[in-house]
Amino acid sequence: MNLSLLQLIDSSFPTGAFSHSFGLETALQEGDVVNGDGLAKWIEAYITGSVAPVDGAGVYWAYQYADGLINEGGEAGEAEQKLTALDQLLTLGRLAREAREAGIKIGRRYLHTVEKLYPASGLSSYSNWIRSGVCYGNPSIVHGWICAYLHETPQSTVLSYLYSSANMIVQNAMRAMAVGQTEGQKVLRSLLPMLERQADLLLEHPPSPDLLSVRTIRQEIAAMRHETLYSRLFMS
Numbered sequence: 001m002n003l004s005l006l007q008l009i010d011s012s013f014p015t016g017a018f019s020h021s022f023g024l025e026t027a028l029q030e031g032d033v034v035n036g037d038g039l040a041k042w043i044e045a046y047i048t049g050s051v052a053p054v055d056g057a058g059v060y061w062a063y064q065y066a067d068g069l070i071n072e073g074g075e076a077g078e079a080e081q082k083l084t085a086l087d088q089l090l091t092l093g094r095l096a097r098e099a100r101e102a103g104i105k106i107g108r109r110y111l112h113t114v115e116k117l118y119p120a121s122g123l124s125s126y127s128n129w130i131r132s133g134v135c136y137g138n139p140s141i142v143h144g145w146i147c148a149y150l151h152e153t154p155q156s157t158v159l160s161y162l163y164s165s166a167n168m169i170v171q172n173a174m175r176a177m178a179v180g181q182t183e184g185q186k187v188l189r190s191l192l193p194m195l196e197r198q199a200d201l202l203l204e205h206p207p208s209p210d211l212l213s214v215r216t217i218r219q220e221i222a223a224m225r226h227e228t229l230y231s232r233l234f235m236s
Contacts (some may be wrong), residue, residue, distance in 0.1 A: 001226030002152070004147040004150050005147065005152055005160055006149060007142070008114070008143070008146065008160075009160045009161075009163060009167075011164075011167055011168070011171050013113070014079070014109065014113055015106050015109050015110045015113070015139065016105055016106055016109045017106050017168045019102075021172050021176065021217075021226075022099055022102065022167070022169070023096070023099070023187060023219045023220070023221075023226060024042060024169060024173060024176070025176055025226060026226045027042060027219075028173075028176055028177050030075065030077040030094040030115075031158070033173075033177070034177075035143035036179055036183045036184075036187050037143070037181060038191055038236055039169075039170070039173050039177070039187050040063060040187045040191060042169075042219075043166050043169050043170065043187070043191060044194055045082055045216055045218075045219060046165075046166075046169065046192060046216060046219055047162060047165065047166055047191070047194065047195065047198060048194070048198060048215075049214065049215040049219070050166045050214050050215070050216045050219065051161075051162060051166075052162060052198040052199075052201075052202055053202075053207060053212065053213065053214070053215065054090065054093065054212045054213070054214055055090065055139070055140045055165065055200050056140075056158055056161060056198065056199070057202060057206060057207050057209070057212055058089075058090045058138065058140030058141065058144070058209075058212065059140045059141075059143050059144040059147075059153060059157060059158055059161045059208050060080075060090045060144065060158055060202060060203070061086055061144070061159075062083065062086060062141040062142075062143070062144025062148075062211050063142055063145070063147055063148045063154055063157050064143040064144075064154075065079050065082045065083050065086070065144075065150070066079070066122075066144060066148040067148035070105075070120070070121075070122055070148055070149055071148065071151075072156070074121075074189045080125070082209075083126070083129075083135075083141060083145075084129055084134050084135050084142060085209070086138075086209055087129075087135040087136055087137070087141055088135070088136070088137050088142070089102060089140045089209060089210065090103070090140055090212070091103060091136040091137075091138055093212060093213070093214070094141065095214065096220055096226075097227075098226055098227055099220075102135075103138055103139065103227055104136050104137050105139040107137035107141070107142055108130065108137035110139045110143070111123060111127060111130075111137060111142045112131065112141055114146050114175065115127060115144065117207070118146060118150075120149075120150060121145065121146055122145070122149070123142065123145055123146065123149075123177060124143065125144070126141065133155065140161070143156075143157070143160075143161050143204055144157060147160075154203055155199060155200075157205060158199045158202055159195060159196065159199040162195045162198055163192075163195055166188060166195060167188060167190050170184045170187055170188045171184075173187075173213075173236045181217070210218070
């Protein structure tokens with residue numbers, strides 16, 4: 001894993017993810033998560049039931065498609081067809097409207113910044129597909145694409161995405177609940193073995209793009225209920 005990738009997954013990288021809790025804020029207000037242990041369980045369920053089987057798989061396939069286009073001289077038309085179909089599956093497969101809109105906002109912001117940093121990456125094509133209305137914009141595709149351009153391995157590509165997703169929730173939890181910085185880092189440290197296992201499982205048995213599915217129904221419902229909370233710190 002090179003320093004370029006570390007920059008992309010740093011919590012200070014401007015994707016706008018700090019504005020979204022993906023249902024955690026609902027769980028906090030309703031008392032389902034009240035401490036560090038509860039937070040760790042929530043994030044583990046979020047990663048294993050949603051991020052890894054959907055977004056992580058999206059990262060894997062985006063990497064494969066973009067790698068074939070960038071590094072192996074694949075057919076541009078075929079790559080565009082696969083990537084646009086993947087974008088639509090990842091976006092429209094989200095049940096909660098707020099989570100769906102959050103993915104689009106984060107994806108487009110991630111894309112905007114990465115394009116500026118790596119103008120030769122070819123991600124301008126993705127921007128054009130979004131402007132033309134055939135794509136929505138998704139962070140999984142941006143991450144897989146830029147990692148292929150940076151010649152990262154599939155392992156580091158998927159693992160870095162899972163890590164940044166878990167770290168995002170930890171950082172946001174520290175703003176929303178009585179979890180200090182040390183406790184937050186303890187939670188994140190406890191999740192590292194799980195993140196590695198999920199990355200290994202995904203690489204060993206990558207799900208077909210048309211079979212991506214969320215298994216965390218309770219968290220999806222929490223994301224749906226977020227818009228009706230009495231007070232909100234986050235957008236989703």
